[in-house]
Amino acid sequence: MNLALKEMKRNKGRFIIIGSIVFLISFLTLIISGLANGLSQDNAALIKNLPNGQFYMTEKADGTFTMSQIPQHLQDEVLEQQKDAVALSIQMGFVNDTEELQHGVAFVTSTASNLFPSIQQGEVMLDESLQEKGIKIGDRLVNNQLNGELIVKGFVQEQKYSHAPVAFISQQDYQEMYRSNAMQLIFIANPEVQAIDELQAFSAKALLESIPSYKAEQLSLNLIVGFLIVISGMLFAIFFYMMNVQKIGLYGILKAIGLKTMKLFQLIWIQMLVITAIALILAAGLSQVFALLAPGGMPFHLSLMTTLQFAGIFLVIGFIGATLSGLQIKQIEPLQAIQRGDG
Incomplete structure (x- = not known):
């Protein structure tokens, strides 16, 4: 040495x-x-922050979850059998704040689960990055696809999708905005792949790789x-x-x-x-x-x-x-x- x-x-x-x-x-x-x-x-923080598990979408969607629409009877059946399962949907959109400034967001809704915030109709939970743009708790936000207003209930940390802050909304508001009662995905917090008729399983990594950007x-x-x-x-x-x-x-x-x-x-x-x-x-x-x-x-x-x-x-x-x-x-x-x- x-x-x-x-x-x-x-x-x-x-x-x-x-x-x-x-x-x-x-x-x-x-x-x-x-x-x-x-x-x-x-x-993709929204996806990456979830625990290890499997995502399911319809086989007809061909690996593109935005094209997936899970039938209500199938969703109810899976959620009843799998206690740790949750159905969710993601759609890009925007909200206007009290100063009529437009903010691009990723609207997310889900069934009852401890993995996502509990949101009532007319409420919204936003990623904290929007707080830096002047939005505060109690502010009323509007969207031209929604008749009513969305009251800011609070903020969450590191919830992004497609480089846009996530906005958690209720199923009722989501259905009114996007004219669809069907959820796009079912997530089961279990790393083992379980075969479900009519649905195709994806790991978090496989789901992320299906996003071109x-x-x-x-x-x-x-x-x-x-x-x-x-x-x-x-x-x-x-x-x-x-x-x-x-x-x-x-x-x-x-x-x-x-x-x-x-x-x-x-x-x-x-x-x-x-x-x-x-x-x-x-x-x-x-x-x-x-x-x-x-x-x-x-x-x-x-x-x-x-x-x-x-x-x-x-x-x-x-x-x-x-x-x-x-x-x-x-x-x-x-x-x-x-x-x-x-x-």
């Missing part, structure tokens, strides 16, 4: 350069990951993150390969005096670990500062667990890259290496 640290101190310029590159890549990866998670929450956003951002991770591994491999080429003579001498090949690998691994650890600590700290200073309207969510997961990935990738670059060490013959180094 002392040999590895002494070499880093002697050639600190080279190691600072590679450390800076690793820091920038890991920082960028964490920022993009935070944006991906933030957009995911902003697009969600799938496109996450796919593009996750591809960027993946490429950055691969690039970081290639950087480690290239950097240590060039370093090893320059030190072939030194490695020959060390082998000649009895230093084992595994010890040389350990030297590379220690250097990789020190560089990566420092870079990741700085990147993680700065990304948390960015999360605190990010504008309120920016969907950014970077949990400690996600940060630790990426730290582990970068350490593994760095280890693989450094190890691949050191495979040439096994081929070094002490005498030839010394002669090459002298030449």
Whole structure:
């Protein structure tokens, strides 16, 4: 270990350069990951916040729940048999506040369940993001598809759908607005798939992937993150390969005096670990500062667990890259290496 640290101190310029590159890549990866998670929450928090379970829609809907209309008799049958089941519907719309400003929302209604707020006719519960736009408890909101008014009963946290704040309304108001008595989905809080005649089961992940905007956003951002991770591994491999080429003579001498090949690998691994650890600590700290200073309207969510997961990935990738670059060490013959180094 002392040999590895002494070499880093002697050639600190080279190691600072590679450390800076690793820091920038890991920082960028964490920022993009935070944006991906933030957009995911902003697009589908309503679905993601539900417990592990299965969604059901009609088979004729062909995987598009907005086209699903569950017959009343079938809904009653499922809700009677499954005590933890709830039927719900989601439709995009808008409300006008007391100052006649229009706000886009996702109207949600459901049968009685502790998973969703209990709403009476003429009431509405809104996502807290609308509170920042001046809407207060007790305000009266209107919609041109509804004859009466909706009185704001309260606010809920992190309830978004399709980048719009959720508005929980009663079944009566929903039926009047959308002229439909049928619910679109049935959710059963049970991870095991249960066969129900005329209905098709979907996991939360499968349901989210059926939303075009969600799938496109996450796919593009996750591809960027993946490429950055691969690039970081290639950087480690290239950097240590060039370093090893320059030190072939030194490695020959060390082998000649009895230093084992595994010890040389350990030297590379220690250097990789020190560089990566420092870079990741700085990147993680700065990304948390960015999360605190990010504008309120920016969907950014970077949990400690996600940060630790990426730290582990970068350490593994760095280890693989450094190890691949050191495979040439096994081929070094002490005498030839010394002669090459002298030449």
